[in-house]
Amino acid sequence: MSSTWFLFVVVAVVVLVAILVTGLLVARKRRISLDAKREVEEKPKGGSYAASGGIALAPGGTAEHPVEDRPETDGQPAVGDDAAVPRDSAQRTVRDVKLPEAPSEAAPVVEEIEPATGRMERLRGRLSKSRSVFGTSLLGLLGAGDLDEDSWQDVEDTLLMADLGAATTTQIVDRLRDELSRRAIRSSAEAREVLHEVLTAQLSTDSERAVRALPHIVDGQKQPAVVLVAGVNGTGKTTTTGKLARVLVAQEKTVVLGAADTFRAAAADQLQTWAERVGAEVVRGKEGADPAAVAFDAVKRGVDTGVDAVLVDTAGRLHTKTGLMDELGKVKRVVEKQAKVDEVLLVLDATTGQNGLMQARVFAEVIDVTGIVLTKLDGTAKGGIVFQVQKELGVPVKLVGLGEGPDDLAPFEPGAFVDALLG
Numbered sequence: 001m002s003s004t005w006f007l008f009v010v011v012a013v014v015v016l017v018a019i020l021v022t023g024l025l026v027a028r029k030r031r032i033s034l035d036a037k038r039e040v041e042e043k044p045k046g047g048s049y050a051a052s053g054g055i056a057l058a059p060g061g062t063a064e065h066p067v068e069d070r071p072e073t074d075g076q077p078a079v080g081d082d083a084a085v086p087r088d089s090a091q092r093t094v095r096d097v098k099l100p101e102a103p104s105e106a107a108p109v110v111e112e113i114e115p116a117t118g119r120m121e122r123l124r125g126r127l128s129k130s131r132s133v134f135g136t137s138l139l140g141l142l143g144a145g146d147l148d149e150d151s152w153q154d155v156e157d158t159l160l161m162a163d164l165g166a167a168t169t170t171q172i173v174d175r176l177r178d179e180l181s182r183r184a185i186r187s188s189a190e191a192r193e194v195l196h197e198v199l200t201a202q203l204s205t206d207s208e209r210a211v212r213a214l215p216h217i218v219d220g221q222k223q224p225a226v227v228l229v230a231g232v233n234g235t236g237k238t239t240t241t242g243k244l245a246r247v248l249v250a251q252e253k254t255v256v257l258g259a260a261d262t263f264r265a266a267a268a269d270q271l272q273t274w275a276e277r278v279g280a281e282v283v284r285g286k287e288g289a290d291p292a293a294v295a296f297d298a299v300k301r302g303v304d305t306g307v308d309a310v311l312v313d314t315a316g317r318l319h320t321k322t323g324l325m326d327e328l329g330k331v332k333r334v335v336e337k338q339a340k341v342d343e344v345l346l347v348l349d350a351t352t353g354q355n356g357l358m359q360a361r362v363f364a365e366v367i368d369v370t371g372i373v374l375t376k377l378d379g380t381a382k383g384g385i386v387f388q389v390q391k392e393l394g395v396p397v398k399l400v401g402l403g404e405g406p407d408d409l410a411p412f413e414p415g416a417f418v419d420a421l422l423g
């Protein structure tokens with residue numbers, strides 16, 4: 001009995017010792033695996049990169065890098081490179097990798113600009129087509145002395161054909177009749193004098209012809225002049241904007257051009273070319289972007305950089321399309337959140353004759369046109385639209401386009417214009 005009892009005690013002790021040893025081993029193993037986990041967590045990821053604070057920045061070109069000592073020179077490991085330089089040695093950063101040279105683009109050549117003064121005189125010959133109607137026909141008729149009713153009818157027809165319109169033609173013929181009977185005209189030189197007087201008087205206006213494109217002071221701060229250029233398709237808006245920029249730059253003014261014609265990418269490219277030629281900045285949007293937003297950005301840029309003038313070229317739009325005209329109104333309203341629009345130039349193509357007048361009426365209603373630019377006067381015998389537009393709208397013709405050349409833009413001066421018409 002006692003030996004059975006003794007055996008029982010020995011077995012119990014052995015089992016207890018075995019349990020104790022196993023427990024100790026398990027506890028130790030657990031502790032090691034926990035420590036190992038912490039080690040993994042604390043190891044910074046990505047080698048030397050430790051994103052504890054913000055991104056550390058350093059000025060370019062000043063930091064030192066051991067990379068210079070690496071055997072490879074072109075960024076690729078060379079033979080034996082692995083053996084010579086351990087994989088975990090400092091890596092080259094983006095700053096150290098030399099980029100291939102960008103293909104050198106020829107710097108745009110800034111052109112010399114012809115002085116604007118006396119341009120009308122220089123461009124007089126360009127009005128030759130208009131002159132052939134006015135000068136030759138009218139002077140021939142009037143210089144012949146006493147005119148019968150048929151001759152007066154011819155005078156009237158000549159004026160109508162040159163796009164002076166019915167109302168203006170009647171006024172001019174009435175004035176001519178008065179003057180001729182009062183002065184007893186006998187030669188074509190005298191006739192020319194009378195005609196010159198009457199036509200010039202017909203073109204006179206009390207409105208200011210100067211283009212409001214110079215900066216002014218608002219609340220003690222220089223504010224650029226904001227000029228909006230509008231009109232139907234193809235009248236010469238972009239060309240005029242470019243030509244006007246040249247005039248300003250020639251007078252040492254700084255200019256921002258806004259390419260708010262977002263329908264045609266080519267229009268913005270065209271404006272950009274004009275800008276490069278005079279050294280002006282262009283603000284343009286993506287094709288199809290909101291033109292009002294581009295115009296706004298251009299004016300903001302001009303205000304922020306303190307330039308003298310911001311010229312905004314808008315997309316061509318038919319005056320008969322209400323949606324497009326509304327959009328133009330929006331362009332002006334949005335720009336005016338940034339700065340007052342000082343000048344709204346309506347560009348009319350002189351070769352379109354009477355239709356130009358219709359366009360002018362609608363545009364004037366939508367955006368308060370302040371000045372007319374009559375383009376392509378070099379290519380028409382119908383310069384007479386100048387008379388009508390001004391009389392009907394009470395808006396002065398400020399500039400005339402007399403060719404496709406960069407400096408073929410002249411100020412509108414009634415006396416010089418009539419001189420050019422009569423030859």
Ligand SMILES: Nc1nc2c(ncn2[C@@H]2O[C@H](COP(=O)(O)OP(=O)(O)OP(=O)(O)O)[C@@H](O)[C@H]2O)c(=O)[nH]1
Pocket residue numbers: 231232233234235236237238239240261267315316317375376377378379400401402403404408
């Ligand atoms: N002869 C002549 N051509 C001109 C004159 N002004 C502009 N042009 C030409 O007219 C064409 C149209 O000119 P643009 O400036 O592109 O006209 P736009 O109004 O901006 O055109 P859209 O943006 O399509 O509405 C171009 O070939 C110009 O060279 C001018 O005074 N005389």
